Amino acid sequence: MKSEQKIEKNASTEEKIKEAARVVFTRKGYAATRTRDIAEESGYNLALINYYFRSKEKLFDIIMVEHLHLFMQSIAGIVNDRSTTLFEKLEIIVAHYIDMLIANPGLPLFILNEINADPDKLISKVGIGEMAHGELYIITQWKEMAAANNAQLVNPLHIFMNLISLTIFPFVACLLIRNRTGISEENFNALMLERKKLIPMWVKTIIMSSMQQT
Amino acid sequence: MKSEQKIEKNASTEEKIKEAARVVFTRKGYAATRTRDIAEESGYNLALINYYFRSKEKLFDIIMVEHLHLFMQSIAGIVNDRSTTLFEKLEIIVAHYIDMLIANPGLPLFILNEINADPDKLISKVGIGEMAHGELYIITQWKEMAAANNAQLVNPLHIFMNLISLTIFPFVACLLIRNRTGISEENFNALMLERKKLIPMWVKTIIMSSMQQT
């Protein structure tokens, strides 16, 4: 019979290995990561990785699911919130993502890269498709706004792409930008924090300008 | 003595291998690519790859340099062009990049990923630092505009990041976007072509709004 202590001990080293895997996988990607790297990073023997997780791929899948969850997390709640306006939602989403990305700068490039490496895997193994069952409330709000201005707004897909592009891409290109401009990590993060206020403003401006035009 | 024919023949198969390497490296990245994949893609024997290029890494470096060159190409000319206005430059840059990215959709993710895999390599082996020796003319134009409106514009780095984010990111997240929205490759490309006109407009709007505010 398993005691509490035993379980906690296992969970501890198992968690350490998972944390090490998270670090190495995120930095180097699946293919470039050797199980020996994870062992070294965790401080444990190589064989322990296969003792707790059956294989490199199984361990990777766990990390991947956690990362995807972190990425999609709470967004469903925000975009379906009945108590916030459309523009308030933009502010909340951007602020939420920038905070998360400052804490996990390597996340988006990791995810995007692995999606390209095996596009079907995420569709089959990881169900990222159940974000919304009905129509998202934010979509309803968008349509209402479009109707109120009886104008055909620009394709909402453009607005969506703009939002995630402005928010996420600087982190994807972080090293490139910092290398080109020579700014430090602190200054870069300060710039990103500035964008928490700027991006919703910009996106709002873009939406407004597309309405005035028609 | 080498004849014309011999050189052409070599260049032909050498080019075929390079093209195969370009395809496989761009799709799978350096670590996930096996020299046998390149051999299979090219239709030649494995040993030929090391016959023409000395190693996998040497071949990769060649592809990488070509990709970086394609990416930086002609931008130096555009941003230093004395005959175009600042906003005309925006239009030209965006149009140039979107055309290039539709032709090479995998390029940005490949470059960004390999930069993260080995940040020092690009600084040491590949000299992407010699784009401008003096101050870029586009910077001068920016300062002139700021002075003319005697307003402290938003940090130009933000504008620069916005420009490349809006332009490049949709291609980086192409598979993710297409999977989430279900649109076809043709429709996606059509959207991107729309953005050739939209992005400069949006960026211009963002710049203008930042001036009016102060």
Add this chain to the structure above:
DNA sequence: AAGATAATTAATCAAACGATTAAAAATAAT
């Protein structure tokens, strides 16, 4: 045509890698 050089391949090597095994160390159960 004959010989020399270059291009291409099959076979193979050594190192790296993911995974397994068997033994040792640590912890729990009696």
Add this chain to the structure above:
DNA sequence: ATTATTTTTAATCGTTTGATTAATTATCTT
């Protein structure tokens, strides 16, 4: 304390991988 169970390690196995070698085929020179 002794046994049983779990955790951790060292050693190793079988494959894969980048690279080389030696032999074969094709091409060029004369």
